[in-house]
Amino acid sequence: MLIRRLTWCGVEIEAADGSTAVVDLLEDVSPLEPFLGAAQGSLANLPYGGRASVAAVTHLHRDHADAAAIARALRPDGVLLRPPAMTGEMLEIVGTQAAEQELAARGLETLTLEIGQEAQQGPFRFTALSASDGSGDRQHSWLIEVDDRKLIHAGDTMWHGEWWRRAMAHGPIDVAFLPINGAVVDFPHRQPASGLAAAMTPEQAVAAAAAMGARQIVPIHYALFDNPPRYTAIADAEERLLNAAQRRDLPVALSPLGEQFLVPSSSADTTRTPA
Secondary structure, eight states: OEEEEOSTTOEEEEOTTSOEEEESOOOOOGGGHHHHOSOOSOOOOOSSOSOEEEEEOSSOSTTTOOHHHHHHHEEEEEEEEEOOOOOSSHHHHHHHHHHHHHHHHHTOOEEEOOTTOEEEETTEEEEEEEOOOTTSOOOEEEEEEETTEEEEEOTTOOOOSOHHHHHHHHOOOSEEEEEOOOOEEOOTTSOSOOOSBSSOOHHHHHHHHHHHTOSOEEEESOSSOOBTTTEEOOTTHHHHHHHHHHHHTOOBOOOOTTOEEEOOOTTOOOOOOOO
């Protein structure tokens, strides 16, 4: 199995038979600038499109659900997997409105999954797992089973207490895609601001991976946006992740954005130190 880490939380997974799946694609960052600021890191888009059999979004915030990128990635018979839509007054749904409208305009074949439901598409089996969103919007983590491997993509979840249950129900996890920028947000539609991290810190990501029995961490959701005081991210997230992972003897994969890498065997160690 091959993995390509893309912009922000984007991931492409290529199965042994050549089938591909994508999660949380982001290409156009311009709509995010009023909240997250201008992109400060590298952008890596799919080198070609139209071949993914399945796309999934962890939630409908615009930085995880870029409708144009998803439409470009999917083949004509491809399917989008998503959580249920938010409902309620405008302040309750404002964080997901833009992505909802863009996806509706694309007319993609879509399957909405509740927590615990599964969907099989070619060699990929997706299971919707619970997560905790920093804005209170609906969010899934996705368990992805393919080629006798188990992966989990955790979007930008906060810390929660379900990690040990992941191990009991689904573990061990071969690859855990986990957010690490620990962003503290101060958005006008979520006031008063909490002052607490709205996504996992590097140390929390390592603790979550350890609780799940993960064999490898792939960090996501870092090194792209920082816009204090509205969006304040940890500056040294990667270094902190490596230090925390080393203390627990957990391998970390830090492949360059846009480049494929092979999922190693459980005995392989792909940890590296910062250059």
